[in-house]
Amino acid sequence: METYKKIELGIFVIILIILIESVILMTVEGWDFFTAFYVAVVTISTVGYGDYTPKTFIGKLSIIIYIFAGVGAVAYTMGTIAEFIIEGHFKKYYRSKKMSDKLKKLKNHYIICGYGRLGRVVADELKKSGIPFVVIDKDEKLLQEAIEKDPSLICIVGDATSDDILKKAGIDRAKGLISVVTSDAENVFITLSAKKLNPNIYIVAKADDQSTLDKLIKAGADRAVCPYIVGGLEIAKIAINPDVVEFIHSLVASQEDIEIRRFVIKNYELDNKSIKDSKIREKTGATILAIKKGNKMITSPTPNTIINVGDIIYAFGTKEQLEKLRKYVEGV
Incomplete structure (x- = not known):
């Protein structure tokens, strides 16, 4: 059980014991609730003013049992609180x-x-x-x-x-x-x-x-x-075409914010327009690498390639350029 759960349990038990003893004292001693509650609290705190004391046998017996149970509950709770603080649980x-x-x-x-x-x-x-x-x-x-x-x-x-x-x-x-x-x-x-x-x-x-x-x-x-x-494919590429892979890595490393992202065309103003007429490059600075139309993938599309709403495009550029592209193709 977590330490703070133990503390919650200890406090609950203390309150429960105090209330039970208060009810017993009210019943057997004829005290009002506040007086009985006061005596229960004073007793469990070990202060013991002595201004109110039980007169009946049941009242005295309940106090004896209450002292052992109450002091035990208080000691357990205080010990757990100390553990909570000392061990860094707080x-x-x-x-x-x-x-x-x-x-x-x-x-x-x-x-x-x-x-x-x-x-x-x-x-x-x-x-x-x-x-x-x-x-x-x-x-x-x-x-x-x-x-x-x-x-x-x-x-x-x-x-x-x-x-x-x-x-x-x-x-x-x-x-x-x-x-x-x-x-x-x-x-x-x-x-x-x-x-x-x-x-x-x-x-x-x-x-x-x-x-x-x-x-x-x-x-x-x-x-x-x-x-x-x-990892195996990457190693193979480096071994077979080291210069090409080095170029790609150098390109990305030279501009840390360069990325390739996927977008869906939602802007109806771009529907049925060629890449050239859409002026994507001029307005965003991003470069379209491929276009997916249904199950067909068009790589290295020409300026005359037609784009439609629902097409998926893969583009290359900086974060700023790609964000401009996203807003443009989505019509934001």
Whole structure:
């Protein structure tokens, strides 16, 4: 049982004992409630003024029992309070309360399930992009150390497969969930639970075993990633085309805010217009890399390529350019 729960229980028991003794004294001694309550409080505090004393046998017996029970309850509660303060539980409770307040304010955020090596990389990237997120992990010590390094980190100690933990993380208000726990089975279970709680949430899940990729997609993941496959492909590309890969990495590294993003065309003013006539490049500065029309993907589209409402475009540019593009194609 948590220390603060023990304190709550101790206080409840003390109040209950005082009220029970007050009722007994009212009944057997004929005192009014305030007098009986006064005697009960004075007795349990060991002050003992002696201005009111029980006259009946039952009254005296109840006081004897009450002293042992009451003093024991007070000693237990005071000891727990001392433990709460001395062992730093007060700080922990305050931090927990503060964390709970932060969680309630989160909206359109991401939930990272698992704070291992992959989870930390994901968290760092989201932080760099200014995207709000909350971390869930079973390892309290790991999260404690992470908070010491970054007090702004919002996290929950718990099992991400639990619906209650996902609800606590605000899954009903979340934009996306990234599941990178160590077990493939848990990643599948987390995906199932998350989609059940929020059918519209965007889920990216990790799979160590290639055979799990299909299971994750069937469970509801929008994207399933096998780090070993991705890492192997990257290594192969570097080995086969080192100059090309170096150029791409240098390009991204030279401008940290360069990104590739996906957008859906919603602005009816752009419907049935060519890329050239839409003046996307002139107005936003972003470059369209590909256009997806239904199941057809058009890579390196020409200026004469027609775009329509509902088309998905993939564009390359800085954060500022891509934000302009988003507003333009969405008609904001």
